[in-house]
Amino acid sequence: MTALSSAPVKPPFWNNPQIRAILFQVVALIVTVAFGLSIFENTQDNLRRLGIASGFDFLSSPAGFDIIQTLIPYSAASSYGQVFWVALLNTLLVSVLGIVFATLLGFVIGVARLSKNWLVARLALIYIETFRNVPLLLQIFFWYFAVLRAMPSPRDSLSLGDAFFLNIRGLYLPAPQFQPGFGWTIAALGVAIVLTIGLTRWAHHRQMATGQPFPTVSSTLALLIGLPLMVFWLTGAPLHWQVPELTGFNFQGGLVIIPEMASLLLALTIYTAAFIAEIVRAGIQAVSHGQTEASFSLGLQSSLTLRLIILPQALRVIIPPMTNQYLNLTKNSSLAAAIGYPDLVSTFAGTTLNQTGQAIECIVITMTVYLTISLLISLVMNWYNRRVALVER
Amino acid sequence: MTEFRVPHPDLPPPASTIGALGWMRRNLFSSPSNIALTALAAYLLWIALPPLLNWTVFKATWSGDTREACQANSGACWVFIRVHFDQFLYGFYPEAQRWRVNLAVLLLILGAAPLFTQIITNAAKVKLGLSLLVGYPIIAFILFKGGLFGLPDIETSRWGGLFLTLVIAGVGMTAALPLGVLLALGRRSKMPAIQTLCITFIEFWRGIPLITVLFMSSVMLPLFLPEGMNFDKLLRALIGVTLFQSAYMAEVVRGGLQAIPKGQIEAAAALGLGYWKAMALIVLPQALKLVIPGIVNTFIALFKDTSLVLIIGLFDLMNIVHNATTNPEWLGFSTEGYVFAAAVYWLFCFSMSRYSQSLEKRLHTGHKR
């Protein structure tokens, strides 16, 4: 046996994991910063060389074009800044509606997928497998160019009670016209909301203290609907309905849901609902059957079991992927550009960009908006996740 | 003589619990609410199915070469698809050169077939898989693009149809997975700078819509590059799609990494494995296996997202179909075109998800009970 070397050889410093880690990070940072700087420099150079205007002054100059759907006052004389808000609101409108409808439809389909009824479960399965495996853009095109294009012309509109009209220009609904005095009803609603919150807290405290339950749901519902309704009648029903009328080329007055929005909303809802259904199914299946049995053996009714035992546990599984779907839906609404719905990407990153020629500014603003929305949703989701997560060890 | 009591032979189960009738009783009519649901579902089918079948099959036109052939029938005009079929497959790829695409597809099928069977050993599969991963893209690129070995050069702007869709999807998938794994490892890294960089990268790409990425890559990119530097439009779309999906892939892989107990890494370290070896040999094989469904879902999303290149003017399957529906000689057949495209996309996505399910079953080794 040879003699062991007396002192262990000190490994060279580059084999020291700590030093290596630091080196590694320094190199990575330098590369990133250099990369970022060179892009910045290039862009500056290019803009100067090409004589392209830069900066955000364009936001205050007049836009000069009209937009088909505006939720806030807008005319061709408004500024590009106003265009931005119009476009952003259009994006938010279609996203929020899409999220609400997709959630409702998704829950129904997800529960149907677990139904003991063979036929219903099969239909739900077919729905899911069909719609989630076809590109969303194709579905939007399908609804817009194939289905909604088959609607009749304004003169042959389908109508319901001479108040609702459906034609190729959209769905026309009566618009509410608030008369003076309607403010009282709104105020009553506000009071009702405050009362509801108070009532719920009081009921919770009482139940904690005495064990006496209080019929919170029915009483709050009565409060929320009853009080404003009562005030509404007392103030003499200050609300009129403006019914759309066919004059000239088209229906005038009333509310209109344009086909661009309808097909986008249909496609977003149907597509996202297929994913939500799967999430809901997985969430419900993740709660073990033992939980239900244990709850029954404690004497809870089945409605309470669902509310207090199953749902809170299922939601823990459902919420994170669901938030991702909401985020996807919001980003997917940018496909509006393909069918002319005036959303942020089509109106701001499209038309405005083109009319002003300030591509970088417009794209940066657009991306920032989407990033902000997504970060906000992420933050909320992480907060919720921490709240409901199982605390282990 | 003893009398034996002969037991009465077993009665058959009640007719109402077996056979088709029993099955229906159990699954369709077990309670009043169930009966109502069945009736509702049956009614929905009743109103939807006959017109659907009539349109797609019974009253559809299958033969002929002109739109006049379709006028006799009220159903779908599949002649539209037939006439444009080659275009839908290859786009504007010159007809005389289409054998190159076919050959490349054939090569891929022949080369990859052993991977999906049990003929060769797993070690051989790994070798074959790696060599395909490295070699095939080169061969395919030479075949598609040409300009070498006497093959005429064919610009990428002429690539199109299903062929282009598969190119984008294929490249995107092979590039997004490794990139996603690297990003996920970076996000779990203990080095703060690396971690921050990876998180920023991932959250950035996950936060913006793909079409803004494609728009930027297709028309704005040269603004960010040194003057005069430029590269192919298709390549840029590929990079955009890959980076975008790699961020999603990273999150999926991270889920898998988080599920691997710390003991595995510690055991690997105790055996003297360095970081990369521990990851490659111990952690990743387990983690990736856990998240196969997530990976395949990302692949499916990527496949569907290839349709967005329509917005930047590449003629993938989606765009070529859309383009054909605006052909003045064939106006009014949008539905047929979209249904055909939907069927193709569906076929690919559905088979991918089915394959992942079978893979999951085959690979699951004890994590589930």
Next chain:
Amino acid sequence: MNGLKALATTATLLLAATNVVHAGATLDGIKKNGFIKCGVSDGLPGFSSADEKGNYQGIDVDICRAVAAAVFGDATKVKYTPLTAKERLTALQSGEIDVLSRNTTWTSSRDSAQGMNFTGVTYYDGQGFLVNKKLGVKSAKALDGATVCVQAGTTTELNLSDYFRANKMKLTPISYDKSDESAKSLEAGRCDVLTSDQSQLYAQRIKLAKPDDYIVLPEVISKEPLGPVVRHGDDDWFDIVKWTLFVMVNAEELGITSKNVEEMKKSTNPDIKRMLGVEGDRGKDFGLANDWMAMVIKQVGNYGEIFDRNVGKGSPLKIERGLNALWTQGGLQYAPPVR
């Protein structure tokens, strides 16, 4: 490990793998590439549209071919990039294309703040309206409350709003990215009116299933001089594109056609001799071959030829020369002399 390293590696590989060009002037870059990157329309019959095999043709496409003939002596050395109205200006600004020849209107803001230079006018146009005969509309003034389809990101979109505002009419615009989609929408009845440059309206009309059901209203509500555009700041390249068009107009004036260009070289007319490179060095002034003007005419044709072939009497569009006739024939097409 780090995504950044992967990113950097990818970026390096990609740059190495593709046709990287470092060049100062546009022309050097083009010569190195061996082709001209030309932005055209994504489908407008007569101006630029791809046939079923993906080959482009049209008056805008011929401008690109002419520039290629000038630079390389070979009109086929063009790489076409189909662009929507929304993408075109950004694509030119960024250097994605070398020349934009896509029925683009010459305006002051595009010439100044947006960093471009218009090289001339290939087609004097004006904005008009296309409507279904069934509506019974005879004048654009009767369009109050109409739904109008328009292409997003065009001057048309702005003129439309101005016109309706000036005449105190209510407007419902739908902006599509692609002209095909506007045409489809008009046909389906989604909109009552399609507005665009008049030349485009004729081109759109022949794409409809029943072109005869639609009429173009008499009003022309704007000036739309359409022409090729290059980036601001490269004067040499600007000159080449500008003079390619002038050469074609001059050729028509002098009676030189793609057919007779070789015979014309024997002409005694000094103007013709200078232009065809027989006499003097006017060709070399541009840094090109001395006979580049002859190549343009020989391979692509004079202005009259390309007009007739693509949009005029030799085409399905059958548009009259009108404003686009030579100045000698009562039109506006006028080119400075080659001297």
